[in-house]
Amino acid sequence: MSTATIELGKFFTIAGxxxxAGQSIQMFSPAVDAAWHEMAGTDAFxxxxxxxxxxxxxxxxxxGEGLIEWVSAYEEAYGPLPEVWFTGTDGRVDDDxxxxxxxxxxxxxSWKCGPEAAPTPDEPAAGE
Structure with missing residues (x-):
């Protein structure tokens, strides 16, 4: 399992x-988001x-853009965010x-996406 996929699991734990608790959560890492895209739609997802x-x-x-509020919850559970959270899909780390x-x-x-509870088979998707 890749580092990004391991971090996706940690992100999902915090997201859940x-x-x-009725709070939002944002995916700001291109590398971890790419792991999400690779896994979504697979039988394992x-x-x-x-x-x-x-x-x-x-x-x-x-x-959106702004303060990523869930970082403290991540740090309490797992320690400091690793480098992969600041890595682009090209593998380059945003050193700054x-x-x-x-x-x-x-x-x-900034972020482009986030998670929400997926609808169950007998309930409509959000906005329907």
Whole structure:
């Protein structure tokens, strides 16, 4: 399992908790998001999602920018965010963003997507 996929599992764990509490969560890492895209739609995805989030999560567009509020919950559970969170799909690390996080302990970023609970077979998708 790749580092990005391992981190996706950790993200799903935090996401499951935040979504259950009515809080949003943003995916700011291109590398971890790419792992999500690779896994979504595979036979393994529902079990992976349930194992980590307690439910199947849907990938939804949710663009924005600002403080990534779930970082402290991640750090409490797993320690500091690893480098992969600041890595692009091309494998390049955003050294400035990583250094800013290491100095401040916070992440300010833009995002294009996030998770939400996937509809069950007998319930309509959001917005229907």
């Amino acid at each position: 908790r935040r979504l259950a 529902p079990a992976f999602s349930i194992e980590h989030a307690g439910q199947v999560l849907a990938h939804v567009e949710d663009a 963003a990583l250094a800013a996080y290491r100095k401040s302990g916070t992440v300010w970023a």
